[in-house]
Amino acid sequence: MDLNEIGALAKEAETVLRNLGTAKKNEALFAVAQQLIKDSDSLLTANEKDIARGKENGMHQGLLDRLLLTRERIEQMAEGIRQVADLEDPIGEVLSMKQRPNGLMIGKKRVPLGVIGIIYESRPNVTADAFALCFKTGNAVILKGGSDAICSNIAIVKSIQAALEEKQLPKTAIQLIEDTSRETATAFMKLNEYVDVLIPRGGAGLIRAVVANATVPVIETGTGNCHIFVDESADFDMALDIIFNAKTQRIGVCNACVSLVVHEHIIDTFMPLLKERLAEKQVEIRGDEAARHAVSGINAAKEEDWGTEYLDYIISVKTVSGIDEAIAHINRYNTGHSEAIITKDYANAQKFLDEVDAAAVYVNASTRFTDGFEFGFGAEIGISTQKLHARGPMGLEALTSTKYIIYGNGQIR
Amino acid sequence: MDLNEIGALAKEAETVLRNLGTAKKNEALFAVAQQLIKDSDSLLTANEKDIARGKENGMHQGLLDRLLLTRERIEQMAEGIRQVADLEDPIGEVLSMKQRPNGLMIGKKRVPLGVIGIIYESRPNVTADAFALCFKTGNAVILKGGSDAICSNIAIVKSIQAALEEKQLPKTAIQLIEDTSRETATAFMKLNEYVDVLIPRGGAGLIRAVVANATVPVIETGTGNCHIFVDESADFDMALDIIFNAKTQRIGVCNACVSLVVHEHIIDTFMPLLKERLAEKQVEIRGDEAARHAVSGINAAKEEDWGTEYLDYIISVKTVSGIDEAIAHINRYNTGHSEAIITKDYANAQKFLDEVDAAAVYVNASTRFTDGFEFGFGAEIGISTQKLHARGPMGLEALTSTKYIIYGNGQIR
Numbered sequence: 001m002d003l004n005e006i007g008a009l010a011k012e013a014e015t016v017l018r019n020l021g022t023a024k025k026n027e028a029l030f031a032v033a034q035q036l037i038k039d040s041d042s043l044l045t046a047n048e049k050d051i052a053r054g055k056e057n058g059m060h061q062g063l064l065d066r067l068l069l070t071r072e073r074i075e076q077m078a079e080g081i082r083q084v085a086d087l088e089d090p091i092g093e094v095l096s097m098k099q100r101p102n103g104l105m106i107g108k109k110r111v112p113l114g115v116i117g118i119i120y121e122s123r124p125n126v127t128a129d130a131f132a133l134c135f136k137t138g139n140a141v142i143l144k145g146g147s148d149a150i151c152s153n154i155a156i157v158k159s160i161q162a163a164l165e166e167k168q169l170p171k172t173a174i175q176l177i178e179d180t181s182r183e184t185a186t187a188f189m190k191l192n193e194y195v196d197v198l199i200p201r202g203g204a205g206l207i208r209a210v211v212a213n214a215t216v217p218v219i220e221t222g223t224g225n226c227h228i229f230v231d232e233s234a235d236f237d238m239a240l241d242i243i244f245n246a247k248t249q250r251i252g253v254c255n256a257c258v259s260l261v262v263h264e265h266i267i268d269t270f271m272p273l274l275k276e277r278l279a280e281k282q283v284e285i286r287g288d289e290a291a292r293h294a295v296s297g298i299n300a301a302k303e304e305d306w307g308t309e310y311l312d313y314i315i316s317v318k319t320v321s322g323i324d325e326a327i328a329h330i331n332r333y334n335t336g337h338s339e340a341i342i343t344k345d346y347a348n349a350q351k352f353l354d355e356v357d358a359a360a361v362y363v364n365a366s367t368r369f370t371d372g373f374e375f376g377f378g379a380e381i382g383i384s385t386q387k388l389h390a391r392g393p394m395g396l397e398a399l400t401s402t403k404y405i406i407y408g409n410g411q412i413r
Numbered sequence: 414m415d416l417n418e419i420g421a422l423a424k425e426a427e428t429v430l431r432n433l434g435t436a437k438k439n440e441a442l443f444a445v446a447q448q449l450i451k452d453s454d455s456l457l458t459a460n461e462k463d464i465a466r467g468k469e470n471g472m473h474q475g476l477l478d479r480l481l482l483t484r485e486r487i488e489q490m491a492e493g494i495r496q497v498a499d500l501e502d503p504i505g506e507v508l509s510m511k512q513r514p515n516g517l518m519i520g521k522k523r524v525p526l527g528v529i530g531i532i533y534e535s536r537p538n539v540t541a542d543a544f545a546l547c548f549k550t551g552n553a554v555i556l557k558g559g560s561d562a563i564c565s566n567i568a569i570v571k572s573i574q575a576a577l578e579e580k581q582l583p584k585t586a587i588q589l590i591e592d593t594s595r596e597t598a599t600a601f602m603k604l605n606e607y608v609d610v611l612i613p614r615g616g617a618g619l620i621r622a623v624v625a626n627a628t629v630p631v632i633e634t635g636t637g638n639c640h641i642f643v644d645e646s647a648d649f650d651m652a653l654d655i656i657f658n659a660k661t662q663r664i665g666v667c668n669a670c671v672s673l674v675v676h677e678h679i680i681d682t683f684m685p686l687l688k689e690r691l692a693e694k695q696v697e698i699r700g701d702e703a704a705r706h707a708v709s710g711i712n713a714a715k716e717e718d719w720g721t722e723y724l725d726y727i728i729s730v731k732t733v734s735g736i737d738e739a740i741a742h743i744n745r746y747n748t749g750h751s752e753a754i755i756t757k758d759y760a761n762a763q764k765f766l767d768e769v770d771a772a773a774v775y776v777n778a779s780t781r782f783t784d785g786f787e788f789g790f791g792a793e794i795g796i797s798t799q800k801l802h803a804r805g806p807m808g809l810e811a812l813t814s815t816k817y818i819i820y821g822n823g824q825i826r
Contacts, residue, residue, distance in 0.1 A: 018768070018770070111770075114800060196801070197800070211628055217630065241823065241825055244825075245825035246825075354432060357431070357527070360817040361816060361819065363821055364821040365819055368826045370817075386630060387527060387814035389802040391814050401804055402805075403771065403805070404773040404783075404788070406773060406776065408779075410648075410654065410655065410777055411778040412778075412779045412781070
């Protein structure tokens with residue numbers, strides 16, 4: 001099907017979804033969850049094709065694992081959809097209503113964004129997940145998944161559409177662009193007539209390509225060059241626990257710690273302890289001169305290390321003269337994601353919170369908490385690293401807009 | 414100066430502005446207002462050059478008038494800046510703070526966007542106005558005005574910078590790109606490293622060019638193909654007053670009414686009254702068949718009329734069978750700006766508010782109220798016709814972002 005056709009069908013679906021009550025939406029989400037489980041056999045068969053192709057193409061074990069569907073994972077997918085059904089529906093809330101001196105009552109009401117485009121890579125669970133979040137907020141969604149997962153994605157979308165049709169709802173509430181070519185992806189990014197917002201979910205390369213090519217408004221997500229600053233007054237045990245957690249609990253995630261910034265007054269005492277602790281997980285340390293002076297057997301950090309998101313068991317260490325240099329270094333190299341200070345000093349804690357420019361700024365906690373579930377949103381469509389519309393973990397509200405509703409009785413200017 | 418240099422200087426200024434207290438910001442704004450008046454002579458001399466060039470180039474009277482500075486207009490400019498100083502400062506407000514079960518305190522704090530780029534056409538007052546709004550919200554601003562007003566803009570920026578320097582504030586809080594070429598404009602739209610958001614202020618052509626070329630996030634403003642639906646039960650006097658106001662009070666503005674949608678049951682009785690009323694201002698009416706049948710001597714509307722923002726004394730009339738067709742027509746042709754229904758019917762009023770997809774939806778009032786001042790924001794940087802970040806009239810809040818601040822005591826995942 002042609003992209004314009006897909007766009008027009010999404011717009012049509014949008015007019016129905018916009019005014020669907022919460023009860024109806026939830027009923028449909030539960031039906032979709034049930035349908036996915038019912039269709040497990042065909043989902044698994046489709047997924048086997050993707051896995052076989054991946055193996056043929058020499059896909060890495062890690063990627064194969066992300067691509068793999070199992071009965072348990074399908075159950076998790078369905079459970080994820082049920083959890084979205086259980087969340088509060090943000091649509092329809094009137095955020096404020098005021099009467100103006102001329103008698104006009106002006107209210108601001110939460111409404112769906114309209115048609116959301118999502119461009120993502122090889123995890124098929126994103127297909128079900130993104131649908132649930134968009135549907136709950138009254139949006140139609142157009143998905144463009146990677147070629148690696150195309151058979152799985154087609155099967156999942158078909159299953160969801162069957163459940164929607166059963167409930168007499170427009171099946172075009174979810175559509176998949178089956179053509180996985182780069183040209184079609186680029187054309188999709190310019191589909192301004194039909195698409196209200198594009199959300200890329202994937203690696204830095206994908207996100208860069210979307211930002212560079214899209215004329216549709218984009219919410220940039222993802223890349224995290226996250227720092228932890230160990231201040232002079234830090235509790236070393238706390239610092240080591242937090243660094244160990246933020247670096248090693250999961251390495252491939254955007255809220256993992258990539259770089260340490262350490263106060264020069266403690267570098268000599270702290271580095272040996274750090275080296276010992278990170279050795280438990282064979283983390284490679286790349287330090288500046290002062291860090292290497294403080295402990296032997298670590299590698300030298302180059303300028304490019306300060307700007308690199310490793311997504312690996314590697315951490316860099318920068319020594320600074322104090323809080324001001326720490327903040328300047330972080331504001332220069334961070335990607336606007338998550339930054340933390342470990343300190344006992346009240347003024348430095350407040351200064352760090354005020355002056356570090358990032359979506360989430362922490363005192364004495366792991367950067368790994370930057371996550372929609374950890375923040376209590378009950379869901380997450382991604383983590384925005386831009387400042388427009390949404391910043392940080394995006395829950396259901398990030399998928400909404402507002403409109404002004406105005407009650408008059410003949411007012412003119 | 415090179416664009417990258419300008420960008421880097423803006424980022425530097427941003428780090429100072431971000432943490433400037435409200436009192437300091439207001440003091441600077443009052444100083445800027447005073448300086449502009451003090452520099453009136455040089456502003457007028459610079460403006461004379463623009464006016465002379467405009468006349469040489471055969472510029473229309475209307476545009477020459479927009480370009481013209483007078484002592485009175487400089488006083489208005491200064492007064493506008495003082496009014497912005499008097500507005501409440503949105504920066505620093507903590508919108509919510511909650512404790513999570515693990516003890517983390519997670520707050521959402523309002524912060525500046527950072528560096529704002531504004532691309533605008535020939536009105537020099539935008540220069541001062543945009544600066545005041547961006548500065549009050551702690552943002553650095555980079556301006557790219559039109560070549561028509563370049564001498565005036567240079568003089569205004571120089572005057573503002575002098576006042577900032579006097580107050581020991583970074584003068585690069587405001588910078589003007591003096592090269593008015595199209596190539597530089599396009600490069601500016603791709604300055605992602607330094608610019609957080611671009612706001613185009615001007616005609617449809619300018620806005621289209623920015624949307625098509627920018628890789629920096631854009632807030633789309635402006636074009637308004639606004640409708641008024643005259644329902645079967647409408648009070649004719651109210652309908653005529655509102656239409657007359659919305660069409661003729663100012664014709665060149667985006668919230669003016671462009672198109673009427675009329676219920677078929679009243680088309681025959683309403684059209685003669687409408688024709689008579691609009692004749693007072695020589696408004697040309699372009700009607701569909703039913704409208705032309707109802708009254709003689711009006712022109713025929715073509716398909717393209719439904720999508721045209723006239724910005725002139727012209728109005729189109731479409732006849733519909735009822736509220737559903739009215740809403741479908743409006744949702745097809747509107748530009749997401751302002752739409753109104755004139756009705757006595759409660760259910761139709763609510764349905765119109767619910768189902769029309771636009772930034773501002775009115776019952777029984779003129780579309781001309783879509784304006785930051787009329788909405789009580791005390792200021793306006795433009796009217797957003799997109800759904801991301803801000804929709805409708807944008808006051809100071811639209812120039813802000815948020816960041817999460819998190820207080821922990823050693824939490825790890």
